[in-house]
Amino acid sequence: MTSMPKPPSLPPVNPTAEGVLPSGIGELIGYGTDRPGLIPLWVGEGDRPTPDFIGEAAARALRDGQTFYTRMLGIPELREAIAAYIARLYGGAAEPDRIFVTVGGMQAFDIALKIAAVPGDEVVVPTPTWPNFFGAIEASGAHRVMVPMSFSPASGWALDIERLAAAVTARTRVLVVNSPANPTGWTATHADLRALLAIARRHDLWIIADEIYGRFSFDPAHAALGRAPSIRDVWEPEDRDRVLFVQTFSKNWAMTGWRIGWLEGPAQLGRIVDGLILYGTSGIATFLQHAAVVAVRDGEPLVQAQIAQAREGRRILAEGLGRLPGVELPPPAGAFYAFPRIPGEPDARHLAMRLVDEANVGVAPGTAFGPGGQSFLRLCFARSAGDLHEAVRRLAPVLAAGR
Numbered sequence: 001m002t003s004m005p006k007p008p009s010l011p012p013v014n015p016t017a018e019g020v021l022p023s024g025i026g027e028l029i030g031y032g033t034d035r036p037g038l039i040p041l042w043v044g045e046g047d048r049p050t051p052d053f054i055g056e057a058a059a060r061a062l063r064d065g066q067t068f069y070t071r072m073l074g075i076p077e078l079r080e081a082i083a084a085y086i087a088r089l090y091g092g093a094a095e096p097d098r099i100f101v102t103v104g105g106m107q108a109f110d111i112a113l114k115i116a117a118v119p120g121d122e123v124v125v126p127t128p129t130w131p132n133f134f135g136a137i138e139a140s141g142a143h144r145v146m147v148p149m150s151f152s153p154a155s156g157w158a159l160d161i162e163r164l165a166a167a168v169t170a171r172t173r174v175l176v177v178n179s180p181a182n183p184t185g186w187t188a189t190h191a192d193l194r195a196l197l198a199i200a201r202r203h204d205l206w207i208i209a210d211e212i213y214g215r216f217s218f219d220p221a222h223a224a225l226g227r228a229p230s231i232r233d234v235w236e237p238e239d240r241d242r243v244l245f246v247q248t249f250s251k252n253w254a255m256t257g258w259r260i261g262w263l264e265g266p267a268q269l270g271r272i273v274d275g276l277i278l279y280g281t282s283g284i285a286t287f288l289q290h291a292a293v294v295a296v297r298d299g300e301p302l303v304q305a306q307i308a309q310a311r312e313g314r315r316i317l318a319e320g321l322g323r324l325p326g327v328e329l330p331p332p333a334g335a336f337y338a339f340p341r342i343p344g345e346p347d348a349r350h351l352a353m354r355l356v357d358e359a360n361v362g363v364a365p366g367t368a369f370g371p372g373g374q375s376f377l378r379l380c381f382a383r384s385a386g387d388l389h390e391a392v393r394r395l396a397p398v399l400a401a402g403r
Helices: 024-032 052-063 076-090 104-116 131-139 161-166 190-203 237-241 267-278 286-298 300-322 348-359 385-401
Strands: 099-102 122-127 143-148 150-152 156-158 172-178 206-210 243-248 261-264 377-380
Touching (some): 024 348, 076 099, 099 267, 104 131, 104 172, 143 161, 237 243, 300 385, 348 385
Parallel strands (some): 122 143, 206 243
8 A cells, every 4th residue: 555645844934923823713613614504603793795885886996997006005085084984983083194094903903013012022912802813913923911801790891900900011012902892792981991091101002992893882871972982082192192093894884805994093103004004915905995985984874783783683692592591691781792601611612513513503612712711602693683593592402401
C-alpha cells in the first residue's frame, strides 16, 4: 500500500499571526451550518434583507459610472450624511472631517487599535465580550487585559469600575467600551461613562467606544432619547481627542454583507487614517458608498422597524427561555442578544453542539466571549417572531432534559 505524501511544511510564520485563535462562534457555524431546517441564532445579524431603496441606490450609482478609485476616507457626500445623522441623534454639531469610512466596524476597530496602541501595550476589555476584539488586539501585537463583569440573575450584568481601574498598569494604553454590549446586553449608565472617562483622563488613555448597538435600547428611561446613553452625553471638550468611535451600517440598516462602517475621531487623525486605509483596503467601492448615503439619510423608518422587531424578539426569548427551570435570563437592557445562564452546565461549547444535534438550533457558546461566559449561551433575537417561537419550542425539551 502506497503511503500518502506528507503535506509540505510552511516556511516560518509570524508568531503574532500564528497566535490569533479562531472564533468559537465560527467553530459552531462550521459544525452545523449545512443542517436542513436549522434555525441560525449564532451570529449577530437579523433575517431582513437589505431593503430595495438601498439596493436601488447602489444600482443607480453603477449605472451612473461610479466605479472608479475613490477617496480613502470616504466620499464627501457620505461623510457629510453620517455627520448629519450623528447631529440628529446626539444633538449639537458633528463635523464631517471627523468621519472616516471603513470596511465595516471591524476595520474601524483595527485602525483604532493601530492608532492607539503599539506592540506590547495593554488593552483593557470588560468581558464577556465580542471575540473579534480579542483577535484584533492579539493580531496587533498588543495584549488584552480582560476584566470580568459581574452577573446577577435578578438584575443582569454590571461593570465593576474599581476592578477595571485596578487593571490599569503603566503599560495600559486603551480602554475598550462596548455599550450596549455584545453578548450581554449590558448598557452603561451615565455614571459608568463618567467613571470610565475619569480613568482615561487620569492615566492618559484612549477609549475605543463601540456603540454599534446604541439604537437597540430597551430601557424605558431612554425612550425619549431614542438610543442608549453615550460617552458623548458626558464628555468634556478635552475628551473629544481621546475617544475613537467604532460604527457600522450592518445592524441599523440591515447591511451586514455590504461591509461598510466608519471610525470617528479627531480630524487631525485624517492623514494617518488615510494612509492606513490606502495600504490596507484602498477604500470602499464608490457605488456602495452612494447607497450608504441613501441608507443613513432616508433609512430612519427601517431603523425603527429593526428596533421593533428586536424588541418583540427580546420578549419572546425572555419569556420563553426565562420560564424554563434553572435557566437564568434577565431581559437584556440593549443590543439584540439573549445571553442565558444554564447553571450547572460546565461546558457551554458542548451544550451548543448538542443543541445543533438535538434541537436543530444554532447558538453561540458563552466560552467564545471570554472570562465570565462559561455557563452561558448567546442567541440573536433580531429575527422573525415565527423563527424565535419555533426555536424556543425546540430548545425547551433539550435544555430541560440536560438538567
